[in-house]
Amino acid sequence: MTSFTPLDPDFANRVRDSFERQQFMKTLGATLAAVEPGFVEIHLPISPAVTQQHGFVHAGAVASIADSACGYAAFSLMPVDAGVLAVEFKINLLAPAKGDKLIARGRVIRAGRTLSVCQADVVGVTGKTEKTVAILTSTVMTMQGKEGITG
Amino acid sequence: MTSFTPLDPDFANRVRDSFERQQFMKTLGATLAAVEPGFVEIHLPISPAVTQQHGFVHAGAVASIADSACGYAAFSLMPVDAGVLAVEFKINLLAPAKGDKLIARGRVIRAGRTLSVCQADVVGVTGKTEKTVAILTSTVMTMQGKEGITG
């Protein structure tokens, strides 16, 4: 594991403020559980509201929390005036997404000035057991000097 | 464009029934607007509930409707007793997802016995103008003989 030194010592509050403004995370019922330099963890309690036709969590909901975990992991290392934008992501679904809750853990693999590359894994938690249900890789862009694109 | 002959003449009802059971599509507010052999269109009205921190639609919500459009496009060509499962997908975000609504159009590129490959594009609709905001490619698996995995 690489360790990162954030450019902004107040990075955790900046991530939390931005996450609060992601209405879609509220719609899912997802919460921000941990923020470290280059690392973010998001929890999603499993309820019928996020399921697909077989009763598992919809791949899109799985991808949503993994994408946010990656984006905020990258954002934690960005300058104070920057905004974060998803460029692309790819997800492999490894097992049915089920259990009590999902946990997405996003990590920065490469922190660049313009582009960062991140990976997340998503586990399904049943009692004390974790099972990996998906892995995601994403490219994230640092936006600077774009009006309205901070956070 | 390839044209496909569905194995099940009742494919459209089968797709609609399965879509109805995707609680997550209801949570998003997405609707099934068109079903043809190897093609599905899903609409998502844009409301604050699906936005990220800059007020655009969250990449995860964009991916969710594109993934469902692809999955159901593939499902429309599957045998009557089959279930559909997402194996992986990849999305490129081309422009901020905004407007009155999003439309995801999923098409089968290759219909295989076990694996199908599909592509979707997602457009943001403002008045009568459409702008492409994302493209997605996915691999979808045909599940047969798995209890509880139909639809």
Place this chain on the structure above:
Amino acid sequence: MTSFTPLDPDFANRVRDSFERQQFMKTLGATLAAVEPGFVEIHLPISPAVTQQHGFVHAGAVASIADSACGYAAFSLMPVDAGVLAVEFKINLLAPAKGDKLIARGRVIRAGRTLSVCQADVVGVTGKTEKTVAILTSTVMTMQGKEGITG
């Protein structure tokens, strides 16, 4: 199909010069068959040198010509002093890559100032018949002001 106006009227020569310097294309035996604004076609004669263990063209060789076709499609639209760099790509293999030759056709989907998104399809040609064997999506970066990174 979108049509593009190149920034550099001499774009075709610029693409051909750069392709000439891709030693790896020579190693493969690939040739540049067409250059238009936002579009490039590369041909690869099929010989044992590019095969995998079953006698089909190796997925890596298929990806190589598709990636180059995409990169040069994007490069054809870039300013005269820019260099082109692959950020990421994703390929789906649809059918065994075989025949007399492969043709990769790369097209720009979105031409951005910093990032462009392209798609390529690769067909296997046997006599007069074409069969799609792979589709690829890539993100390409415009590099400016980097010493040694032109072309």
Place this chain on the structure above:
Amino acid sequence: MTSFTPLDPDFANRVRDSFERQQFMKTLGATLAAVEPGFVEIHLPISPAVTQQHGFVHAGAVASIADSACGYAAFSLMPVDAGVLAVEFKINLLAPAKGDKLIARGRVIRAGRTLSVCQADVVGVTGKTEKTVAILTSTVMTMQGKEGITG
């Protein structure tokens, strides 16, 4: 790290035999450096033959050794009569691919009966220093009962 028990105790020879038949690896100059259950390492000496226009290793060559490392990592866990086929892969290029040689290390993340998911990282080696230049995720299919598709 997960540890895997191979179905075929002779897996390493089976992998080496198949690799020998990948003419494309010989064309690149790549060699099979290590085979363990669910893990394969491939080395590529850097020479002009594998470079692109800026003198770095072509992204397609990087992807080729990473794809083979993933495919053979999955193949090492397959039954004795199975063949291996790449379904799709995605690569992120993190840094210019340069140095004395490249090393691709492929690992199985999920070993399924039909589909396996693998990841590889590729490092550029200069003297004793390694730098990660790319990460790749792939889906690999187990082929059984297909004439001519063993190995």
